[in-house]
Amino acid sequence: MSNKPIMRCTQLQVQHLLLRAGFGDSCEKVKQYTGSKPAQIFESELKSCATFREVHVDMDFTNPYTNNQMNQVDRQMMAQKGRNAVKELNTLWIKEMVSASSGLREKMAFFWHDHFACRSQNPIFMQGYLDVIRGQALGNFGDLLRAVSKSPAMLQYLNNQQNKKTAPNENFAREVMELFTLGRDQGYTEKDISEAARAFTGWGFRKGVFMERPYFHDDGIKTIMGKSGNFNGDDVLNLLLENKRTAKYIAEKWVRYFVHPSGNTKLEIKVADELYSTNYDIKRGLQIMFMSEVFYAKKNIGVRIKSPIELIVSVQRQLHVQIEDQNSLIFLQRMLGQILFDPPNVSGWPDGKDWVDSATLMFRMNLPKLIFRAALIQSELAGSFDDNDKFKMAGKLKKLRSNIDFDRLSDEFEDLDQLNSYLLQVNSISKTTGNSLIDQIVDITSKPEFQLC
Amino acid sequence: MLNDKIKRRDFLKKSSVITSGSLLLPSFLRAQSVANRTGRQLVVIQLSGGNDGLSTVIPFIDDELHRARPTLAPGKSDVLRISDEVGLNFSMKGFKELFDNGDVCILNSVGYPKPNRSHFRAMDIWQSGSDANEYWSSGWLGRYLDNECENPDQLTAIEMGNVLSLAMKGKKLKGLPVTNVNQFYSSAKQIKVSSNTHEHEMASFLYKTIGNK
Numbered sequence: 327m328s329n330k331p332i333m334r335c336t337q338l339q340v341q342h343l344l345l346r347a348g349f350g351d352s353c354e355k356v357k358q359y360t361g362s363k364p365a366q367i368f369e370s371e372l373k374s375c376a377t378f379r380e381v382h383v384d385m386d387f388t389n390p391y392t393n394n395q396m397n398q399v400d401r402q403m404m405a406q407k408g409r410n411a412v413k414e415l416n417t418l419w420i421k422e423m424v425s426a427s428s429g430l431r432e433k434m435a436f437f438w439h440d441h442f443a444c445r446s447q448n449p450i451f452m453q454g455y456l457d458v459i460r461g462q463a464l465g466n467f468g469d470l471l472r473a474v475s476k477s478p479a480m481l482q483y484l485n486n487q488q489n490k491k492t493a494p495n496e497n498f499a500r501e502v503m504e505l506f507t508l509g510r511d512q513g514y515t516e517k518d519i520s521e522a523a524r525a526f527t528g529w530g531f532r533k534g535v536f537m538e539r540p541y542f543h544d545d546g547i548k549t550i551m552g553k554s555g556n557f558n559g560d561d562v563l564n565l566l567l568e569n570k571r572t573a574k575y576i577a578e579k580w581v582r583y584f585v586h587p588s589g590n591t592k593l594e595i596k597v598a599d600e601l602y603s604t605n606y607d608i609k610r611g612l613q614i615m616f617m618s619e620v621f622y623a624k625k626n627i628g629v630r631i632k633s634p635i636e637l638i639v640s641v642q643r644q645l646h647v648q649i650e651d652q653n654s655l656i657f658l659q660r661m662l663g664q665i666l667f668d669p670p671n672v673s674g675w676p677d678g679k680d681w682v683d684s685a686t687l688m689f690r691m692n693l694p695k696l697i698f699r700a701a702l703i704q705s706e707l708a709g710s711f712d713d714n715d716k717f718k719m720a721g722k723l724k725k726l727r728s729n730i731d732f733d734r735l736s737d738e739f740e741d742l743d744q745l746n747s748y749l750l751q752v753n754s755i756s757k758t759t760g761n762s763l764i765d766q767i768v769d770i771t772s773k774p775e776f777q778l779c
Numbered sequence: 780m781l782n783d784k785i786k787r788r789d790f791l792k793k794s795s796v797i798t799s800g801s802l803l804l805p806s807f808l809r810a811q812s813v814a815n816r817t818g819r820q821l822v823v824i825q826l827s828g829g830n831d832g833l834s835t836v837i838p839f840i841d842d843e844l845h846r847a848r849p850t851l852a853p854g855k856s857d858v859l860r861i862s863d864e865v866g867l868n869f870s871m872k873g874f875k876e877l878f879d880n881g882d883v884c885i886l887n888s889v890g891y892p893k894p895n896r897s898h899f900r901a902m903d904i905w906q907s908g909s910d911a912n913e914y915w916s917s918g919w920l921g922r923y924l925d926n927e928c929e930n931p932d933q934l935t936a937i938e939m940g941n942v943l944s945l946a947m948k949g950k951k952l953k954g955l956p957v958t959n960v961n962q963f964y965s966s967a968k969q970i971k972v973s974s975n976t977h978e979h980e981m982a983s984f985l986y987k988t989i990g991n992k
Contacts, residue, residue, distance in 0.1 A: 496896075500896070500897070504897055504899075510899070510900070511895065516895065516896065519896075628979065629980075629981050630981075631981065660958075661958075670942065671898070671899075673899055676942060679984060680942065680943070682988055683943055683953065683956055683988060684955050684988055684989060685955060685956060685957050685958075686956075687985065687988050687989050688989065752979045752981070752982050753979075755977050755982075774977075774982060774985035774989060775977075775979075775985075777985055778979075778981055778982060778985070
């Protein structure tokens with residue numbers, strides 16, 4: 327037993343946890359948690375995301391990819407409808423990230439979306455995939471791996487539908503080792519990949535549902551990482567999970583993502599051990615990481631550049647703003663370079679310094695002005711009886727429509743120091759200016775330091 | 780109710796958000812060099828994604844090709860011949876014309892020893908120009924910027940796209956990815972930046988990125 331007193335979180339440390347293990351939170355919540363132990367805060371966050379709302383897009387059409395009777399025009403219309411539904415799912419998920427009482431589950435689901443990067447134009451596939459990464463976000467990594475591997479979205483994305491005994495397709499087998507479990511060049515060979523591909527032959531889907539097609543499956547003996555047997559796809563996934571390198575790889579990725587971009591070997595080992603010894607219980611692994619004192623060390627605070635989704639969501643969560651309109655949300659993701667359900671490739675999005683260059687940084691620094699201006703205009707409009715006003719504003723509103731809860735904002739904030747300390751994890755070198763609260767908020771959130779969390 | 784109204788009014792009062800503030804351009808855009816640029820420009824077009832090389836530049840005379848692709852491999856008359864052994868895909872007529880004029884050079888069968896076939900490793904080697912057993916974080920164009928373009932205020936390389944390629948990253952200088960030139964310009968016009976330097980490493984990186992010296 328150690329006699330060291332258990333640390334209690336300062337306001338900065340609370341914000342640190344809420345930004346990393348979520349998307350930031352209201353000033354009210356920060357106040358409530360300040361002075362608590364890391365374990366208390368994390369447990370409380372876990373508790374409030376134990377149950378969660380569905381993110382569901384209504385699709386009033388039959389699966390466009392199962393109906394072979396359609397003509398060309400109908401087919402195109404269906405495809406268009408499908409793309410729109412994927413967009414809608416995208417914005418519904420963002421809205422849930424903004425409004426969920428705890429951001430933890432959505433943050434983890436977002437991490438898994440990056441880890442198991444996948445895209446499809448088929449909304450039914452994407453819906454199934456999203457249900458898996460949200461549902462298992464804090465569950466068991468093995469279950470998550472199996473469910474993603476069997477989701478039509480991933481099977482289609484990595485061409486396993488074409489993986490047949492007579493002509494094996496190695497795409498899925500390669501990425502499952504390189505990107506999903508062991509990590510690049512970590513203890514597997516080219517031979518292991520082609521043997522694993524044989525085990526995955528026959529895995530496919532029909533009418534949007536996973537199915538094993540025995541006719542296409544190679545049921546010969548395969549030798550993978552030194553073990554031989556008549557392996558099928560599930561056996562390979564089990565072999566990969568039994569390999570401790572998988573736990574190490576996930577732990578390393580977590581620590582780099584949630585703690586410090588350069589990693590922390592000691593912490594990585596602890597997290598990997600916990601993951602492995604609990605048979606990949608995600609919650610337990612996260613507990614080790616988010617309850618460790620080193621997570622709260624000064625050197626780890628404010629060293630991460632918010633990814634575009636983190637930025638878009640945290641601005642709304644922290645400042646009681648809602649960007650209402652679907653096109654606005656898609657537009658912002660596009661301008662900032664990260665669109666949900668549209669990763670650049672199967673290795674996910676580049677992270678860290680890659681998020682910003684002069685152009686995107688400028689856009690990021692203008693973003694608060696765009697959002698708050700739109701909110702102010704909206705609010706002006708609501709109170710105006712002059713049609714002429716409405717006409718004038720309509721043009722400006724085209725790009726962004728947002729609403730702001732002025733009352734909550736003004737109740738929460740007392741003075742400039744408080745505003746600065748709540749919104750910035752790294753002190754700014756420039757003075758905050760502005761005559762009104764909104765001006766001050768815009769000034770702070772437009773500072774380069776606001777990009778850090 | 781009245782109270783609510785007053786609160787909202789209070790927010791709007793004196794707010795300068797709706798009007799634009801003072802404007803300062805990041806230094807690299809202020810540089811006169813952008814407007815007065817003369818001389819030659821290099822355009823690099825990178826087609827990312829899977830290309831079937833053997834159906835693009837086709838070694839039509841090679842028996843191995845016909846053995847491996849009995850139905851796919853085109854015959855001698857189905858290619859645009861550029862030598863006795865190699866032809867271009869029949870749909871590449873424009874390309875062939877350029878080739879005949881001496882405007883095209885083909886480096887065929889480029890690869891690296893003992894490939895592990897990772898898509899990402901191959902792209903990294905291609906864009907960084909490293910050896911197969913080395914891992915570099917700078918690209919071949921970025922290193923050109925480092926060595927040949929000393930003035931950091933000058934905008935020297937632009938990439939059309941959202942994310943900067945590894946090829947465009949130098950150790951000191953980087954290219955600038957732009958998707959929409961107009962949007963880029965209007966953002967640039969509205970940015971105010973402090974000219975101080977920051978002690979925090981990441982914050983300092985951001986200040987440098989926005990164009991401060």
